[in-house]
Amino acid sequence: MRRGIYLLEEVEFHPMNSRRPLEYLRWLTEYKREDDRLEAGAHGLTAGMSIRSREIDLVGAFYAVGITGHPQFKVVTLWDCHGGWDGGWRQMLEIYDDVQKNLFLSDIDDLRHGAFSRPLGAAPGSPAVADLLAEGYAAPLYLFESAQVRPGAALDYLDAVREERAPILADHGHRLVGSYEVQFCDTEAVTLWGTDIDAHLGLQRARDAALGLDDEAEPDHRLVGWRKQARRFLDGPWRETLLSPYPGSKLAPAP
Known part of the structure; x- marks a missing residue:
């Protein structure tokens, strides 16, 4: 069994406009629901939506509870790279092969203030x-x-x-x-x-x-x-x- 590979991303929104996290969460979950209907292995980079793929699976989209120590406002997302390194992770890397102009076009331009991603490898005994x-x-x-x-x-x-x-x-x-x-x-x-x-x-x-x-x-x-x-x-x-x-x-x- 190959190791599970995930991506965790923290997204911040400034100035303090509480509608921006909602807009981002709504946009993100809706377009990823569309990706769930794609055929296995089908993926590509599209203007405005970044990479489309069911193997890059948005399994968790969360609003950070600011009173517990998060910056306000923040969204945290968890992505499951189906197939591990050779699956969803490879698909994410492929968008940087021959950098294309649609890599820099997004429907969420100016919505996010910043984002920080952590690539994660499942530890032994971690639930899938x-x-x-x-x-x-x-x-x-x-x-x-x-x-x-x-x-x-x-x-x-x-x-x-x-x-x-x-x-x-x-x-x-x-x-x-x-x-x-x-x-x-x-x-x-x-x-x-x-x-x-x-x-x-x-x-x-x-x-x-x-x-x-x-x-x-x-x-x-x-x-x-x-x-x-x-x-x-x-x-x-x-x-x-x-x-x-x-x-x-x-x-x-x-x-």
């Missing part, structure tokens, strides 16, 4: 998003983690997440959706978890209680223990933020 979608899984809220690790320690960290942290978070209503080594660098790992508001709040209170900061909730000392364990691998910033799935995207609950 395609399997989750086939199962019908979707969550009303997602937890997005970016961790800077010691050089070369990304897979070790993610193995510890799978073995030690995932069972703890599962007890608090969080399901591991993806566990990824960021490609073309050796210092970053990304995880994505499905959850809901009640589970998110319960997790925060259980940790507070374990720290002696909430005497009205049941403490879970494993949460504090995990953070100490995680520091064996970390070598810089670690951050978790929340994402709300845009209605109509594949990882969003059905309306």
Whole structure:
């Protein structure tokens, strides 16, 4: 079985105009629904729409919950490169072979302020998003983690997440959706978890209680223990933020 390859993109919108993220999410999800009707392997670069392909699959489109630490406003997208390196990833690279003028034409010109992409390789034991979608899984809220690790320690960290942290978070209503080594660098790992508001709040209170900061909730000392364990691998910033799935995207609950 070949490794799953994904792309995670963070898109920011300035000045602070709340309609721009909505316009972008609506545009993106609508045109990718059209791509789902393409034949397997069919792809091409078109003016205004960038690359059209069903193998470059928009599996998640999220509005970032700004109060949890994101810049306002931000959209996060997760793309599944069907077929891995030789599939959707190759198709994305091919648009840069003989740079054509339609590469620079887009229906969303002047809508985005900036974007940052992370190519992701699935870690051993990471769920395949395609399997989750086939199962019908979707969550009303997602937890997005970016961790800077010691050089070369990304897979070790993610193995510890799978073995030690995932069972703890599962007890608090969080399901591991993806566990990824960021490609073309050796210092970053990304995880994505499905959850809901009640589970998110319960997790925060259980940790507070374990720290002696909430005497009205049941403490879970494993949460504090995990953070100490995680520091064996970390070598810089670690951050978790929340994402709300845009209605109509594949990882969003059905309306």
